[in-house]
Amino acid sequence: MSADDKPKQTGRYRPVKAYRNESFLDGKDARALRILSEYLEPLGRFQKLDVQDTIVFFGSARTLSPETAAAELAAAEAANGDVDAARSRVAASAYYDATRELAHRLTDWSKNLGEQQRRFVVCTGGGPGLMEAANRGASEAKGVNVGLSISLPDIEPSNPYVTRSLAFEFHYFFMRKFWFLYLAKAIIVMPGGFGTMDEFFEVITLIQTFKVKKRLPIVLFGTTFWDEVVNFPALVRHGTISEDDLKLFLRTDSVDDAYAYIVKELTLHALADPGPSL
DSSP, X not given: OOGGGSOOOOSOOOOOOGGGOHHHHTSGGGHHHHHHHHHHHHHHHXXXXXXXXXXXXXXXXXXXXXXXXXXXXXXXXXXXXXXXXXXXXXXXXXXXXXXXXXXXXXXXXXXXXXXXXXXSEEEEOSOSTHHHHHHXXXXXXXXXXXXXXEOOTTSOSSOTTSOGGGEEEESOHHHHHHHHHHHEEEEEEOSOOHHHHHHHHHHHHHHHTTSOOSOOOEEEEOHHHHHHHOOHHHHHHTTSSOGXXXXXXXXXXXXXXXXXXXXXXXXXXXXTOOOSOO
């Protein structure tokens, strides 16, 4: 049989539409689309759920709850393990309780404002540790709360206390940071590692350079921790920051003081402002 005698195929080839082509969407040529998606998809959800602005909590993913830390200490003592490290984790767990309480109280306050939109919603990076503590406190106050998680190997995308409809998973750190700051009306920085310090110093830099013009009260919680890990007076002494730069944030160890400061600042400067035009 010659080639001309072979039966011709009658079915038509249907190409894949570009927006359904996974190999294209996952490739470098669609990077701009992926970035835009991490702006537009959260934007739509925030609009739909009337979330106007947030109170952002930054803090370590490694800090344990007091219950978990106490159990680890007991296990270490029973098994002749690293008792000193376990005791250190028990001491640090006080920040978990402080974060949880502060988020609970701020959520109670925001829910009683009588606003139609959801104002001053607790927002975290969605992970474990002190992020979990803030989401947990807000959830226990029966308030919706936001988790802006980042995709990382072998780590669950969000803790169980994040409101499901406000749980996000980002690929790009800079888009996650955008949403942290764009909606924020106040920021609380608990003790943390590289990630927490990166977030804190970026926010301070943007305020210092007037890239952020809105009034943004910041609480740096845990004076013993921060005095040890960041020598702010030395930065002033060496002339790399000014004395006035230290007024960009409140340093405290008191949940009462942090709560009073945030509520006062938001009442004076943010209540009349419904937040960004989403």
